[in-house]
Amino acid sequence: EAGVAQSPRYKIIEKRQSVAFWCNPISGHATLYWYQQILGQGPKLLIQFQNNGVVDDSQLPKDRFSAERLKGVDSTLKIQPAKLEDSAVYLCASSSGDREETQYFGPGTRLLVL
Amino acid sequence: QKEVEQNSGPLSVPEGAIASLNCTYSDRGSQSFFWYRQYSGKSPELIMFIYSNGDKEDGRFTAQLNKASQYVSLLIRDSQPSDSATYLCAVRPPGGYNKLIFGAGTRLAVHP
Numbered sequence: 278e279a280g281v282a283q284s285p286r287y288k289i290i291e292k293r294q295s296v297a298f299w300c301n302p303i304s305g306h307a308t309l310y311w312y313q314q315i316l317g318q319g320p321k322l323l324i325q326f327q328n329n330g331v332v333d334d335s336q337l338p339k340d341r342f343s344a345e346r347l348k349g350v351d352s353t354l355k356i357q358p359a360k361l362e363d364s365a366v367y368l369c370a371s372s373s374g375d376r377e378e379t380q381y382f383g384p385g386t387r388l389l390v391l
Numbered sequence: 392q393k394e395v396e397q398n399s400g401p402l403s404v405p406e407g408a409i410a411s412l413n414c415t416y417s418d419r420g421s422q423s424f425f426w427y428r429q430y431s432g433k434s435p436e437l438i439m440f441i442y443s444n445g446d447k448e449d450g451r452f453t454a455q456l457n458k459a460s461q462y463v464s465l466l467i468r469d470s471q472p473s474d475s476a477t478y479l480c481a482v483r484p485p486g487g488y489n490k491l492i493f494g495a496g497t498r499l500a501v502h503p
Binding site: 308310317318319320321322325327332333368372378379380381382383384385 | 395399423433434435436437440479481483488489490491492493494495496
């Protein structure tokens with residue numbers, strides 16, 4: 278079974294630029310999550326999709342971050358404009374909806390904002 | 392008060408010893424608890440989950456849950472250098488949608 282795929286793996290941009298990340302979840306997984314992990318901290322949930330719909334975006338900075346999940350499969354997370362404090366690893370995870378709701382993480386995208 | 396608290400470490404143990412990692416959470420209604428391992432530069436991977444008070448064993452790993460004390464722990468028996476990583480405690484708060492709230496993690500170093 279293929280895992281969660283993410284791209285790019287690394288990105289370096291200057292502040293005020295825009296950037297987009299892509300995620301392809303495990304096949305058949307209805308739930309998709311985007312997390313932000315700042316160095317030395319645990320992952321923080323930014324947004325959670327159930328199929329096409331958003332079920333939690335309470336911690337998404339909506340003035341600069343946006344996300345979509347078209348057709349209930351792939352998802353993109355965009356930052357526009359980026360700030361220095363957005364430097365972090367952006368992790369995508371998916372889960373199947375089984376009882377344990379195990380979340381499987383992708384390799385992450387490491388973003389550096391200069 | 393942070394929702395999920397862990398000692399950042401590092402916790403240093405000799406090879407073959409038992410490593411004990413602890414986590415406390417603030418929402419008394421939380422029902423599900425997870426331990427993830429994260430190697431440096433890698434993404435988190437699930438070690439085990441626990442729902443009921445008491446112990447749950449899986450190989451060298453034992454998770455312990457005490458809901459009255461709002462305390463979760465992970466024991467690693469016969470620690471190996473390959474166990475050196477950051478261990479993240481995650482809690483599923485009450486309500487819908489199965490979100491997880493992560494602690495900052497405890498860094499474990501197992502030395503030969």
